[in-house]
Amino acid sequence: MSGYDSSDDDGDVVLLVCVMDSVVRKIRRQSRVPKHVSSFSGHEKMCELITGHEGLLLEHIRMNRDCFHRLVTLFTVQNRLQETHTLIVQKQLMMFLTMVAHGDSNRRTSYEWKHSGETVSRYIDTISSHLVQLASRFIVPPDFDAVSTVIADNRRFFPYFQGCVGAIDGTHIPCVVDADVAAAYRNRKGHDARVLNVATSNPAFMFPHAPEGKYYLVDAGYKNKPGFLAPFRGQNYNLHDRRQEDGDRRKEIEETAFNPEDDVVDYGNAEYDVGEASTQQQQREESNDMGHIRDHIENAMWNDRLD
Numbered sequence: 279m280s281g282y283d284s285s286d287d288d289g290d291v292v293l294l295v296c297v298m299d300s301v302v303r304k305i306r307r308q309s310r311v312p313k314h315v316s317s318f319s320g321h322e323k324m325c326e327l328i329t330g331h332e333g334l335l336l337e338h339i340r341m342n343r344d345c346f347h348r349l350v351t352l353f354t355v356q357n358r359l360q361e362t363h364t365l366i367v368q369k370q371l372m373m374f375l376t377m378v379a380h381g382d383s384n385r386r387t388s389y390e391w392k393h394s395g396e397t398v399s400r401y402i403d404t405i406s407s408h409l410v411q412l413a414s415r416f417i418v419p420p421d422f423d424a425v426s427t428v429i430a431d432n433r434r435f436f437p438y439f440q441g442c443v444g445a446i447d448g449t450h451i452p453c454v455v456d457a458d459v460a461a462a463y464r465n466r467k468g469h470d471a472r473v474l475n476v477a478t479s480n481p482a483f484m485f486p487h488a489p490e491g492k493y494y495l496v497d498a499g500y501k502n503k504p505g506f507l508a509p510f511r512g513q514n515y516n517l518h519d520r521r522q523e524d525g526d527r528r529k530e531i532e533e534t535a536f537n538p539e540d541d542v543v544d545y546g547n548a549e550y551d552v553g554e555a556s557t558q559q560q561q562r563e564e565s566n567d568m569g570h571i572r573d574h575i576e577n578a579m580w581n582d583r584l585d
Contacts, residue, residue: 320391324369339375346371358408365393365401373398374405381452419486420444438575443488445495446474446506470499474506493568502568510572 327335332343339346350368353359359367369391377387377398384402388395420426420443429435429442447470455463474496478485488494488505495507502508 320373320393321366321369323391324372327372328368338379339372340379341375346375352412353405353408359405365397370401371405374402377402422489422492438579439495441492441571442495442507443492446500447497471501474500493571502572504567507568507572 327338328343328346335346336342341349350371353371354367359370361367365373373387373391373393376382376390382390384395384398387398387402391398422443425436425440426442429439453463477483478487490504493505493507498509498511500506500508
């Protein structure tokens with residue numbers, strides 16, 4: 279009578295498990311549903327946008343066809359992007375522009391353009407880096423000696439605003455940051471003014487300061503100071519509301535009306551180190567200097583209107 283050998287049963291169990299695992303894997307492969315199966319491929323979508331109605335392209339990438347082609351040429355000539363067997367340069371840029379124009383997520387962009395999330399992330403990062411490098415080529419100081427055609431060719435603005443070299447307004451950018459630094463990125467009253475103070479006081483940012491006698495137009499979120507002309511505070515600048523409030527004034531006066539109120543603004547406690555601050559008296563004197571310019575513009579416009 280032979281003895282019982284348990285090792286044979288153990289071997290059978292291991293073999294059975296391996297067979298079952300192989301069968302399960304095969305079934306899963308056969309039943310797997312492909313993720314990117316749309317009949318409308320990313321390449322076809324790109325071709326439709328490029329060759330279709332220009333308004334559709336503008337809606338998708340916030341850029342007209344000529345500007346898009348020039349951007350493609352720039353990236354191609356400078357060898358900043360290389361064509362691959364799945365992504366030509368046009369498609370790489372189109373994917374990036376569509377994502378940033380609409381604030382789309384990685385997942386949505388991956389679905390729309392039929393590429394993996396890793397591929398999308400890699401090209402978004404690459405193109406973003408190249409655009410930052412190109413910034414100094416396109417973001418340049420204005421010509422302080424020239425008067426913008428927007429002003430020079432419009433009798434409502436010229437000669438009153440011939441000293442204007444540009445306009446500055448706050449920009450709200452949605453972003454996702456770590457929780458421990460989120461407070462610094464949260465929008466609140468006075469934030470734009472503090473950002474401008476940092477940008478204009480730190481030489482590292484190379485802010486193009488307007489020369490004496492010239493100025494940037496800023497909104498009521500900022501205050502008057504040399505080189506920056508703000509409107510009178512408390513004045514309603516909405517054209518429709520102005521017409522309801524004062525039907526006697528024509529469009530020229532409604533759009534540029536001034537209200538002589540104190541425009542010294544208290545922005546609360548600053549959160550940024552902007553170096554040595556001016557004394558309160560100096561700030562008032564600087565504000566008054568720009569206030570005189572503003573008063574002169576107001577009087578000139580009103581006198582011309584009466585004439």
